[in-house]
Amino acid sequence: MSQLPHPVKFAEMRNKTVMFRVDLNAPMKDGKVSDLTRIKRPAAGILALVEQGAKVVVASHFGRPKGKPSPELSLAPVAEALSQCLDHPVRFVPDIVGDVAAAAIRDMEQGDVIMLENLRFDPREEANDTAFAEKLVAEVDVYINDAFSCSHRAHASITAAADLRPAFAGPLMMAELEALDQVLGNPKRPLAAVVGGAKVSSKLDLLSNLVKQADVLIVGGGMANTFLLADGIAIGASLAEADLVDTAREIKAAALASGCQLVLPQDGVVASAFSAHAPHRTVHFADSDIASDEMILDAGPDAIAAAMAAITPCHTLIWNGPMGAFELPPFDAATTALARHVGSLSQNGSMTSVAGGGDTIAALNHAGVMDQFSYVSTAGGAFLEWLEGKPLPGVVALLGSA
């Protein structure tokens, strides 16, 4: 197992003043939180602290105010929504590191919860400014990071603050890290990776990392087209990056060198229009008869069968990106079929499956298998950087803390 941070032990938080960094970037409509999913997630950790009589100072950013106060990105309505989810009062403090915030924290009673204003209203947050972090934690005894989804950012409330107080991982952070560790830290082999989506260029680091780690790599979606082009296949008007054919060849060579079985589609579903229900046909690439105005919009039936056969014996699987233009039926067929196959292997206990990043959640939702995968990460950018093998500054900062 790779090194994991210390999880918070709630019994040790009795009567402590705790900064609890969360990700409360929930969707808003007409000044109110329109979907409580994001707000509900850290509720368990906050309530466990409240039960111990801790004073909980909730800190989060919201949107991209670019270092300036911006009323429409205030956390005031989020504090209200959090209070509703906790069924416990949450006092909103319209300040971050000023006298108002300091006084509010000093005035807290045991079991109180307050929420500071949007951290990104201050430019020092994104600059990872130590003096700002010192003020942020000046009145607290302990720092807890429960925001894995923000931990790829070296921001003051994520890294600098963790260096200044005993720092622990919250329960959501631990659940995410433990799930990810099962897949790339310490996987039960064979390990399969399914990587799809639009472009090779946005997933170069990810592909380079995964060919070194996985026993099987299924490449699908628009990005597979660049690999086909590298093999000299005429792909018509398909989405592809001609300037990356050498990169595609390098990834193939790296797979060969590390013993990773690279599975590319042998056939595809092509259409002349990028629209739902466009007239379409299946093409075997070896025959190379794609017309100049046709686009490959999905993997074909042989490609689906080959991908299923390759992943069936695998005990661990990681998935990022759709196998085709899944938003436009019938070009959702490969994504849906493969996702359902992974879902049933996971349900019958033969496979641990983890998915996340970009459009993956929408694709799995579309296939109706969200709850069949072992773990679906909602962390977006942080999940992708972890998949790329990059150390996440917020996790590193916790590892350094005793």
Ligand code: AMP
């Ligand atoms: P990404 O955000 O990189 O995971 O890309 C997801 C997008 O890739 C989705 O919107 C898909 O519609 C798109 N996509 C997948 N396969 C294809 C394809 N063969 N041609 C065009 N777009 C595709």
